[in-house]
Amino acid sequence: MTTLAKIPEAEAFILHWGEMGSQWGVNRSVAQVHALLYLSDRPIHAEEICVALGLARSNVSTALKELQGYEIVRRTHVKGDRRDHFLAETDPWDLLLKIAAERKRREIDPTILLLGDLVARLEGRKDVPDHVRQRIGHMHQFIGTLTSWYEDVRRVPKPTLIALMKLGAKVARFVPSRGGTR
Amino acid sequence: MTTLAKIPEAEAFILHWGEMGSQWGVNRSVAQVHALLYLSDRPIHAEEICVALGLARSNVSTALKELQGYEIVRRTHVKGDRRDHFLAETDPWDLLLKIAAERKRREIDPTILLLGDLVARLEGRKDVPDHVRQRIGHMHQFIGTLTSWYEDVRRVPKPTLIALMKLGAKVARFVPSRGGTR
């Protein structure tokens, strides 16, 4: 199988994945390289990725480093070939968790730090309208709540998590003294 | 209060919000306009936004249209002034739900359609490796599961949702025949 990008359906998947990436702040090439590896059942070396996607070697190199930063792609070696080969995470659930973890680290954590700092600086200031202090405070709290919820659920074993998702709104029944799904 | 962007803390918030936006695929100016309105306790007209943020009138116009598309900013009118004024959603939770709804509509729904189409085209094809069909199928299913979970929980009343979040991993206790949080 040397022709992944020659299968029109695989190509469509890869291109769409690239577009999705760029709409969510991930470099298009990075997303395409990921999609290619996701569809591959064997480790691929950088040069092959270049050919398959029509990207420059340098960009593929950067993309691979980025994907390894997310821990959704890892290096392996193929016997008798000293080039690095690359392999992607294939479980979509793991993929989501890994991406979430890294984006939290890169973007959410610094945001919480900044907002915390702003809240501290605004404390007891007479020259700043109350509602400004309050709204920055609310946002800080909200993101903090979401984040600790995330930290909580990411430790739940995957099968339990999947079971919970399938329950969907039914979990609302277990909220003390509440009716449930309206 | 005509000096929101003159408060260094407010300015820092607005600038950071803009950066966050661009990391998540939202135009920086759009995010900044939103941040300004979020911090304001009164409706603001377009010209004032331009001055406060140093953006071109045209970009502010585009940004406002975009924010109204997300339904997180709405037009109002101030007595004795025939210019449009704008006001932002102030509840972070509503904000998140509105943004999620719109991004689902714009990006996730089309993705599910595409993947569904690819899955259909790959059905029973002998010239495509099994694992390609399977992986596209898995991704299709996964995104579908996430989406129906989302459709489920977005109907849950906000207070219940907040209570559920605070429960965090404890909800795992209610998953039938599972131990819970490990």
Place this chain on the structure above:
DNA sequence: CGGCTATTTCTGAAATTACAGAAATAGGAG
């Protein structure tokens, strides 16, 4: 240690995106 290949970093060019100002349009007031 010298040659060879793989990989990463650097640099200028190409493409994309954001922008300001001008022009066009819309819509109320008189």
Place this chain on the structure above:
DNA sequence: CTCCTATTTCTGTAATTTCAGAAATAGCCG
């Protein structure tokens, strides 16, 4: 209906980002 102001759309320019190829580095093998 005409004038006047607000708003949106259009257009050329500026800034940013992406990219390919070149140069530099690293690391094996004989």
